[in-house]
Amino acid sequence: MALLEIRNMTHWFGGLRAVYNFNTRIEPGEIRGLIGPNGAGKTTVFNLVTGFYTPTEGQIFFLGREITGLRPHQIGRLGISRTFQNLRLWTHLTALDNVKIAYYSQIRYGLIGAFFNTRARREEEERIDHEARQLMRMLDIDQYAHRVVSGLPYGIQRKVEIARALATKPKLLLLDEPTAGMGPAEMEETMAFIRRIRDQFNLTIWLIEHKMKFVMGLCGWIQVLNFGEIIAEGPPEEIQRNPEVIRAYLGEMVEL
Amino acid sequence: MALRKALTPLLHWFRTRFGHVPVGAWLLGAAVAAFLERLLGPDLAYLLGLGSVPAIFGLSIILKTPSLIPSVLVFVVLMYVIPTLVVAWLSRALFLWWEEQLSVPVYVFLHVLFLFLVLYFWSQVDPYRLLVLRLLGINILLTLSLNLVNGWMGEFSVSVAGFMSVGAYVSSVFMVWGFVHDDVFGPPVFPEFLAPFAFPLALILAGAVTAVTALLVAVPSFRTRGDYLAIITLAYVFIVKSTVENLDFIGGPRGFMNQPEVASFTVVFIWTVLGIWVMWNYVTSILGKATNAVRDNESAAEMMTVDTRKVKIVAFLTHAFWSGVAGGLYAHVLGYINPSSFDLRKSAEILGMLYLGGLNSVSGSIVGPVLFMFLTEILRPFQLAKWLVIPVILIYAMIRRPRGLMGFQELRIPFLTRRQQAKEEARAYGVTGN
Numbered sequence: 201m202a203l204l205e206i207r208n209m210t211h212w213f214g215g216l217r218a219v220y221n222f223n224t225r226i227e228p229g230e231i232r233g234l235i236g237p238n239g240a241g242k243t244t245v246f247n248l249v250t251g252f253y254t255p256t257e258g259q260i261f262f263l264g265r266e267i268t269g270l271r272p273h274q275i276g277r278l279g280i281s282r283t284f285q286n287l288r289l290w291t292h293l294t295a296l297d298n299v300k301i302a303y304y305s306q307i308r309y310g311l312i313g314a315f316f317n318t319r320a321r322r323e324e325e326e327r328i329d330h331e332a333r334q335l336m337r338m339l340d341i342d343q344y345a346h347r348v349v350s351g352l353p354y355g356i357q358r359k360v361e362i363a364r365a366l367a368t369k370p371k372l373l374l375l376d377e378p379t380a381g382m383g384p385a386e387m388e389e390t391m392a393f394i395r396r397i398r399d400q401f402n403l404t405i406w407l408i409e410h411k412m413k414f415v416m417g418l419c420g421w422i423q424v425l426n427f428g429e430i431i432a433e434g435p436p437e438e439i440q441r442n443p444e445v446i447r448a449y450l451g452e453m454v455e456l
Numbered sequence: 457m458a459l460r461k462a463l464t465p466l467l468h469w470f471r472t473r474f475g476h477v478p479v480g481a482w483l484l485g486a487a488v489a490a491f492l493e494r495l496l497g498p499d500l501a502y503l504l505g506l507g508s509v510p511a512i513f514g515l516s517i518i519l520k521t522p523s524l525i526p527s528v529l530v531f532v533v534l535m536y537v538i539p540t541l542v543v544a545w546l547s548r549a550l551f552l553w554w555e556e557q558l559s560v561p562v563y564v565f566l567h568v569l570f571l572f573l574v575l576y577f578w579s580q581v582d583p584y585r586l587l588v589l590r591l592l593g594i595n596i597l598l599t600l601s602l603n604l605v606n607g608w609m610g611e612f613s614v615s616v617a618g619f620m621s622v623g624a625y626v627s628s629v630f631m632v633w634g635f636v637h638d639d640v641f642g643p644p645v646f647p648e649f650l651a652p653f654a655f656p657l658a659l660i661l662a663g664a665v666t667a668v669t670a671l672l673v674a675v676p677s678f679r680t681r682g683d684y685l686a687i688i689t690l691a692y693v694f695i696v697k698s699t700v701e702n703l704d705f706i707g708g709p710r711g712f713m714n715q716p717e718v719a720s721f722t723v724v725f726i727w728t729v730l731g732i733w734v735m736w737n738y739v740t741s742i743l744g745k746a747t748n749a750v751r752d753n754e755s756a757a758e759m760m761t762v763d764t765r766k767v768k769i770v771a772f773l774t775h776a777f778w779s780g781v782a783g784g785l786y787a788h789v790l791g792y793i794n795p796s797s798f799d800l801r802k803s804a805e806i807l808g809m810l811y812l813g814g815l816n817s818v819s820g821s822i823v824g825p826v827l828f829m830f831l832t833e834i835l836r837p838f839q840l841a842k843w844l845v846i847p848v849i850l851i852y853a854m855i856r857r858p859r860g861l862m863g864f865q866e867l868r869i870p871f872l873t874r875r876q877q878a879k880e881e882a883r884a885y886g887v888t889g890n
Binding site for chain 1: 745
């Protein structure tokens with residue numbers, strides 16, 4: 201059974217067709233790539249999968265269950281998490297609090313526990329605190345635990361965002377341009393990092409990326425989106441040679 | 457500048473001598489001072505030619521009749537400064553010993569107890585102080601609960617006066633119907649001696665009814681963000697006011713009185729502490745911190761499994777509940793309410809306290825009302841002109857500290873900070889345990 205299956209997904213923003221007849225199957229353990237020129241609709245696909253938009257047509261299945269039309273926090277609970285293209289951390293909070301809040305759906309004490317500081321709440325918060333720190337240690341960001349995130353370096357903020365996404369215990373992690381604003385050295389590091397978390401946390405990863413070298417080195421299967429439609433898909437070597445893809449990308453380059 | 461220069465050696469002396477006297481010892485010192493004032497204050501005031509005990513450290517007397525400044529100074533030094541310093545200094549070892557021996561909750565409780573004693577003795581001297589302190593407790597509840605919505609959640613609500621009104625009327629009707637012989641509600645339903653015991657029930661009922669009416673506001677306005685909540689809550693204040701004015705059985709615009717005297721200082725103090733404790737617990741829990749997540753980035757909160765709609769409604773209803781409770785206390789402290797005591801000016805006053813104290817801060821919500829009421833009370837001799845002076849002070853405070861005095865930070869209490877550091881070190885090295 202595929203982890204994620206999307207059937208004939210189409211989305212209109214008013215009169216603008218953002219995504220047209222999108223189909224895919226993602227198998228467990230994969231690192232899948234979604235590429236395409238600016239404005240091709242990649243982020244819209246992610247927003248549709250995570251419930252920020254409801255597709256105009258089509259269905260989305262996660263672990264065999266239809267998730268079309270669910271709200272993001274419900275989809276998050278089922279095991280899909282994501283990072284955002286422009287970091288969306290909770291800027292007034294510390295890195296540790298950013299990670300801890302993502303345990304929200306795993307909290308079992310109720311409002312009574314929160315208001316009256318019951319033993320159940322104290323034990324549970326202690327456990328989550330411990331787990332969150334451990335998670336941060338695994339990503340080498342535990343030394344920033346008590347720093348307010350808005351003051352952290354950009355690269356660390358990215359990692360905090362990934363730690364936060366991992367705290368929801370996802371099976372599928374969507375990364376929206378994980379290397380935005382990075383140099384070549386950091387890019388290599390990020391590739392290794394993504395492989396590592398895939399293995400460590402038993403993840404399936406679906407990522408959007410602009411940098412060809414990055415996607416080619418990391419993904420086993422790549423889909424290319426242009427004007428909301430898939431124009432090609434296949435393993436990296438094939439995609440690199442595909443004339444349609446070259447036209448979509450080079451067409452852009454020539455104008456420069 | 458000259459003043460600061462003159463004070464520096466004094467401050468230095470004070471810091472080296474009294475720098476590490478624990479908070480608890482200060483509270484004990486103040487309690488002793490307040491107790492002494494209760495015993496000897498009136499006589500001393502008479503001897504010094506002050507007439508009666510200066511209500512708020514003699515500050516308003518100074519403004520009214522400057523010739524009494526020496527007497528006031530002597531009174532303050534003899535009555536407050538010396539006893540407090542002596543007792544704090546002598547008892548410091550005891551508190552340091554307690555800090556090691558007692559668990560944190562017990563030690564904190566001890567502080568609250570001493571604070572209660574300070575305020576209790578201090579309030580017994582003068583009915584005016586008693587009234588001001590009870591209103592202060594109520595204002596703290598209102599400010600803190602409003603802070604949940606305006607600070608932690610980052611929305612803008614002005615409905616606090618409306619919530620107070622609902623709470624005040626609901627609790628008043630319940631208490632008058634149950635325990636007072638009244639023209640409208642007839643003879644008391646229950647024996648009158650039960651009134652103090654039923655009062656907590658009346659307050660909880662008041663809070664609950666307020667929360668239910670708040671739900672009507674919350675459900676439509678939380679589907680979107682922005683100015684909607686401000687506008688809807690504004691409407692709420694007016695709707696409540698005109699509803700009450702048109703209900704004849706609770707007096708309409710004439711107001712409603714005969715509330716039994718059940719809101720003593722002790723009762724108000726207990727409810728204030730309870731409210732602070734409950735709201736503090738909430739905002740320090742992960743469920744409560746999710747409110748911050750909604751404020752800082754709602755869509756990220758949604759994706760990280762936070763049920764944002766629920767979080768928003770909980771924060772708003774908690775605000776409504778505690779404002780309703782505070783309204784109930786208010787009605788019974790004053791023993792008379794009318795619809796226009798809960799108009800937009802009341803909301804504006806609470807908003808002033810909130811923004812003076814600072815958003816997103818429990819200690820700010822205590823500091824704000826304390827300072828605001830202190831100002832309004834000591835400036836009383838200026839009469840109407842105080843409403844020219846106070847806004848200027850507020851504007852100055854806003855220029856110097858745009859986030860409010862305590863915005864986005866908490867007051868650090870030394871012994872709690874020490875405990876927390878020890879715990880933090882244990883956690884950072886991966887040692888778990890309690």
